[in-house]
Amino acid sequence: MLESRSLAYRYGRQRSWLFDDLDLQITPGEIVGMSGPSGRGKSTLAKVLAGYLPAGRGSVMIGGRPLPVSGPCPVQLLFQHPELAVNPRWKVGKILQEAKEPTAPLHQDLGIESAWLDRYPHELSGGELQRVCLARALSSDTRYLLCDEMTSMLDALTQAHIWRITLDIARRRGLGLLVISHDTNLIARLCSRNISYFEDTTMH
Amino acid sequence: MLDIQDLSIRFTRYTFGLKKKETCVVQGLDLSIAPGQVMAVIGQSGAGKSLLAHALLGILPRNARVEGRILFKGKPLTPERLSALRGREIALIPQSITALNPLLRVGVQVARAARLSGISKKDTPTTVNRAFSRYLLQKEVATWFPFQLSGGMARRVLTATATVGMADLILADEPTSGLDPTTAREALGHLRELADTGKAVLLITHDIETALQVADMVTVFCAGTTVEVAGAEDFKGFGQLRHPYTRALWNALPANSFVGTMKPVERTSNTIGCPFQSICNKQDATCGLSSPPLKHSGNGRVRCHHA
Numbered sequence: 453m454l455e456s457r458s459l460a461y462r463y464g465r466q467r468s469w470l471f472d473d474l475d476l477q478i479t480p481g482e483i484v485g486m487s488g489p490s491g492r493g494k495s496t497l498a499k500v501l502a503g504y505l506p507a508g509r510g511s512v513m514i515g516g517r518p519l520p521v522s523g524p525c526p527v528q529l530l531f532q533h534p535e536l537a538v539n540p541r542w543k544v545g546k547i548l549q550e551a552k553e554p555t556a557p558l559h560q561d562l563g564i565e566s567a568w569l570d571r572y573p574h575e576l577s578g579g580e581l582q583r584v585c586l587a588r589a590l591s592s593d594t595r596y597l598l599c600d601e602m603t604s605m606l607d608a609l610t611q612a613h614i615w616r617i618t619l620d621i622a623r624r625r626g627l628g629l630l631v632i633s634h635d636t637n638l639i640a641r642l643c644s645r646n647i648s649y650f651e652d653t654t655m656h
Numbered sequence: 657m658l659d660i661q662d663l664s665i666r667f668t669r670y671t672f673g674l675k676k677k678e679t680c681v682v683q684g685l686d687l688s689i690a691p692g693q694v695m696a697v698i699g700q701s702g703a704g705k706s707l708l709a710h711a712l713l714g715i716l717p718r719n720a721r722v723e724g725r726i727l728f729k730g731k732p733l734t735p736e737r738l739s740a741l742r743g744r745e746i747a748l749i750p751q752s753i754t755a756l757n758p759l760l761r762v763g764v765q766v767a768r769a770a771r772l773s774g775i776s777k778k779d780t781p782t783t784v785n786r787a788f789s790r791y792l793l794q795k796e797v798a799t800w801f802p803f804q805l806s807g808g809m810a811r812r813v814l815t816a817t818a819t820v821g822m823a824d825l826i827l828a829d830e831p832t833s834g835l836d837p838t839t840a841r842e843a844l845g846h847l848r849e850l851a852d853t854g855k856a857v858l859l860i861t862h863d864i865e866t867a868l869q870v871a872d873m874v875t876v877f878c879a880g881t882t883v884e885v886a887g888a889e890d891f892k893g894f895g896q897l898r899h900p901y902t903r904a905l906w907n908a909l910p911a912n913s914f915v916g917t918m919k920p921v922e923r924t925s926n927t928i929g930c931p932f933q934s935i936c937n938k939q940d941a942t943c944g945l946s947s948p949p950l951k952h953s954g955n956g957r958v959r960c961h962h963a
Contacts, residue, residue: 489836490807532834578701605833607700607862608908613916634836637865637911 488650763798773821
């Protein structure tokens with residue numbers, strides 16, 4: 453289980469807490485939604501949960517133990533803009549090597565063509581590049597995926613396609629998913645439960 | 657106001673040594689907008705939506721070649737006329753705050769936009785103040801730098817910059833991406849207001865639901881060509897949509913049946929016939945022979961042999 457225990461974060465000591473005393477749990481195989489207005493700290497929370505940012509107070513636990521500090525992180529984060537999440541000077545093949553072992557069946561599931569491996573990120577479309585990022589995030593160590601507006605830049609057909617593959621893989625491997633999105637219809641369609649922490653109209 | 661017929665955009669690039677190759681990215685693109693109308697342009701990424709906006713502003717790179725007819729207020733839009741009109745009669749609301757100068761105070765930038773759109777030096781301060789109050793921006797916001805603005809405020813500043821002059825045609829490129837629903841509704845409301853004062857608004861977006869909140873008409877692009885022009889009300893009953901691609905797009909929404917396709921539709925230069933053969937269930941021998949023309953159908957238009 454991925455859980456946060458009275459988690460808090462602030463950017464700098466002079467600033468107020470962006471979120472405070474936040475307890476959440478995501479069990480394996482569960483798909484949890486989260487929405488709320490811009491600038492409330494949803495993305496920051498995702499970065500803290502994935503270990504990109506250190507917790508200000510409280511802790512992030514996975515299976516009762518803190519997140520590992522070295523080696524592949526079992527919590528992987530997917531961003532809204534895949535083109536900003538990859539090294540623009542690396543070819544797609546090298547980007548995929550960042551994950552432990554890029555397996556052929558996974559590439560097949562995601563529809564990653566071998567011709568792409570020789571291209572640079574800017575030579576792929578947004579939907580194609582997001583699938584590359586998904587392949588990179590889905591190494592065998594991954595237990596939880598945090599999808600931060602993963603498909604909000606994509607058209608409806610590509611969005612539906614990417615979610616279908618993601619749900620399929622998540623079901624097979626028993627991954628836990630956190631879906632952050634402004635699209636309430638999308639969350640209603642995908643998720644079994646909703647975290648309403650960021651939805652209040654007052655600032656925390 | 658604006659009438660585009662059979663627009664095509666090609667890029668030349670060097671393949672090897674001095675050998676040149678031409679890639680056609682937009683072909684057979686048709687679009688028209690009347691004053692007082694919000695025309696939404698939807699389609700997959702790479703369908704040529706932003707290229708269209710760039711072509712209308714004459715800011716395509718030098719290796720691009722534009723063909724076809726663009727009529728603005730009944731007269732052809734030549735490069736000379738274009739450079740005189742852009743910023744004055746044709747204005748762009750850019751996608752993000754990065755379009756502003758990060759080192760210049762917001763008020764100065766809106767004032768500069770006003771000057772460039774032909775407002776006299778004497779009238780500029782009052783015009784800028786009016787634009788600020790119209791978009792509910794407090795006076796002190798004028799002294800802020802772009803990074804101090806919140807998402808919704810940034811949208812209002814960008815809208816103010818584009819509309820401070822007397823532009824009759826407003827191009828809005830992805831005005832709601834990355835905004836929460838409340839802020840997005842507000843930004844779209846501003847576009848509707850502009851149309852209601854008699855301006856023509858071209859709303860470029862990939863999000864159908866967003867577009868339908870304010871648009872009168874919807875033009876659907878796919879693979880660099882116009883596949884359907886539909887009224888916003890045609891999306892209410894599923895049966896009114898004319899083209900298989902539009903139907904697939906509508907069906908893929910999370911609120912509908914949420915079915916996606918593996919591959920985006922692409923038109924390669926050697927395709928003969930309709931580019932949608934593979935995803936269409938009405939496909940027959942005619943579809944393989946020729947690419948269908950854009951036909952009138954009810955109050956809209958469609959590019960399909962069987963519609």
